[in-house]
Amino acid sequence: MPDIVTAAMLVIGDEILSGRTKDRNIGYLADMMTAIGIDLKEVRIVPDEEDAIVSALNEIRTRYTYVFTTGGIGPTHDDITADAVAKAFGVPCEYDAKAYALLEESYARRGMEFTEARKRMARMPRGAEHIDNPVSVAPGFRIGNVHVMAGVPSIFQAMLDNVVPTLKTGTRMLSATVHCPVGEGTIGGPLAEIQHRHPDTIIGSYPKYGEGKFWTELVVRARNPQALEAARAEVEAMVAGLNPTA
Amino acid sequence: MPDIVTAAMLVIGDEILSGRTKDRNIGYLADMMTAIGIDLKEVRIVPDEEDAIVSALNEIRTRYTYVFTTGGIGPTHDDITADAVAKAFGVPCEYDAKAYALLEESYARRGMEFTEARKRMARMPRGAEHIDNPVSVAPGFRIGNVHVMAGVPSIFQAMLDNVVPTLKTGTRMLSATVHCPVGEGTIGGPLAEIQHRHPDTIIGSYPKYGEGKFWTELVVRARNPQALEAARAEVEAMVAGLNPTA
Numbered sequence: 001m002p003d004i005v006t007a008a009m010l011v012i013g014d015e016i017l018s019g020r021t022k023d024r025n026i027g028y029l030a031d032m033m034t035a036i037g038i039d040l041k042e043v044r045i046v047p048d049e050e051d052a053i054v055s056a057l058n059e060i061r062t063r064y065t066y067v068f069t070t071g072g073i074g075p076t077h078d079d080i081t082a083d084a085v086a087k088a089f090g091v092p093c094e095y096d097a098k099a100y101a102l103l104e105e106s107y108a109r110r111g112m113e114f115t116e117a118r119k120r121m122a123r124m125p126r127g128a129e130h131i132d133n134p135v136s137v138a139p140g141f142r143i144g145n146v147h148v149m150a151g152v153p154s155i156f157q158a159m160l161d162n163v164v165p166t167l168k169t170g171t172r173m174l175s176a177t178v179h180c181p182v183g184e185g186t187i188g189g190p191l192a193e194i195q196h197r198h199p200d201t202i203i204g205s206y207p208k209y210g211e212g213k214f215w216t217e218l219v220v221r222a223r224n225p226q227a228l229e230a231a232r233a234e235v236e237a238m239v240a241g242l243n244p245t246a
Numbered sequence: 247m248p249d250i251v252t253a254a255m256l257v258i259g260d261e262i263l264s265g266r267t268k269d270r271n272i273g274y275l276a277d278m279m280t281a282i283g284i285d286l287k288e289v290r291i292v293p294d295e296e297d298a299i300v301s302a303l304n305e306i307r308t309r310y311t312y313v314f315t316t317g318g319i320g321p322t323h324d325d326i327t328a329d330a331v332a333k334a335f336g337v338p339c340e341y342d343a344k345a346y347a348l349l350e351e352s353y354a355r356r357g358m359e360f361t362e363a364r365k366r367m368a369r370m371p372r373g374a375e376h377i378d379n380p381v382s383v384a385p386g387f388r389i390g391n392v393h394v395m396a397g398v399p400s401i402f403q404a405m406l407d408n409v410v411p412t413l414k415t416g417t418r419m420l421s422a423t424v425h426c427p428v429g430e431g432t433i434g435g436p437l438a439e440i441q442h443r444h445p446d447t448i449i450g451s452y453p454k455y456g457e458g459k460f461w462t463e464l465v466v467r468a469r470n471p472q473a474l475e476a477a478r479a480e481v482e483a484m485v486a487g488l489n490p491t492a
Contacts, residue, residue, distance in 0.1 A: 017287065019280050021452065044291075074434075076437055112432075116434070117431050135455065152454070184322050185364035205320070205323075209382065219261070
């Protein structure tokens with residue numbers, strides 16, 4: 001039996017919902033999860049509002065093996081992720097001694113004042129463990145199955161590199177792509193029959209459109225390489241037998 | 247009193263969650279909603295699974311003025327959005343006579359067979375109204391406050407152009423950006439005080455990082471232009487008074 005490990009992502013930030021900032025972390029996490037054998041099953045984007053964060057987090061953290069959050073862990077008043085995560089877990093949000101010392105030392109070394117705002121970045125839910133931040137010192141954290149990371153893509157990616165080795169992973173989902181020169185309508189019938197004959201695979205059909213023409217990418221996914229190859233071969237034979245003007 | 251109209255988006259598709267396709271519709275919808283005065287308050291991405299679509303849709307459609315979905319309305323077996331939306335509303339999913347005729351005529355004109363797969367694109371929840379598709383004929387649809395659109399960005403955008411004039415809009419959220427040459431830690435304290443003095447605005451602080459340097463974009467948002475200007479002026483004065491080496 002394949003081993004299934006699931007994940008959800010919670011993107012926190014008004015700036016994504018207003019369109020001001022275009023998210024670049026969802027696709028990055030999705031690629032990483034696929035590569036290591038974790039199924040990303042849901043993503044939610046919520047505003048910088050405590051109730052929205054708490055209720056989304058409490059819904060998804062019980063439903064999936066892991067949760068990854070991005071955004072809202074900086075030093076300003078709109079960075080409320082640590083407080084919201086603490087509230088979701090029912091624990092106090094307080095200065096973490098190790099994070100406080102780390103930040104204090106870092107600012108002292110750079111001759112910068114350790115302001116009240118900067119001290120905010122040392123606040124974490126009680127019991128949280130650090131996720132090291134090699135870019136800008138202020139750590140993310142893990143509590144339970146929830147990994148809280150920065151929204152700035154370069155920092156998020158560096159934190160995720162530190163998280164990945166700690167994760168339990170499942171049987172990787174393999175995939176094979178078959179290019180189909182015609183639109184979905186022509187192949188929808190036979191493709192559904194192939195899917196029906198290969199229930200241990202997931203066959204996706206992705207319509208593409210450009211320069212006035214349609215084509216389709218057919219993607220077969222399976223955790224078992226033999227199952228993948230059997231379905232892929234049928235899809236390829238089906239496409240090879242097409243009349244391209246039909 | 248400002249008039250508040252809210253929206254949520256439901257992105258449907260395994261290919262987004264696997265990372266194979268990078269979503270380009272969330273940012274587009276976010277920009278459009280901001281431009282016309284609708285607050286996008288939540289986005290969810292779910293797989294091509296009926297239960298996931300039905301439960302997400304039933305949660306968000308009661309919570310926001312409008313819902314916009316993308317993906318899963320094509321002719322193949324993995325296009326299950328119409329069925330899932332019908333199930334969420336508790337109505338049958340059936341051939342829509344107008345959509346059927348439109349598609350039949352379109353394929354006849356192009357000398358293409360109106361296959362069973364293509365006929366699937368004429369299926370809609372009973373009572374749904376068309377959203378015209380000027381790109382590839384097969385319509386999207388609206389039922390209740392839910393607008394069901396294609397996932398292919400050019401088709402989604404064309405459908406959205408047809409939806410926008412039908413929407414009730416609210417008082418537009420205005421915004422002003424102040425560039426801040428230093429990181430968030432320096433300005434976090436005074437910025438929180440400005441936010442506190444201007445509760446009718448939303449002041450966001452967005453850390454930027456590149457080439458080894460931090461800087462910050464400060465964004466003031468408000469529906470009232472006087473409130474916006476008052477807070478913006480204070481943020482600008484605060485930034486002007488900074489010691490850039492602090």
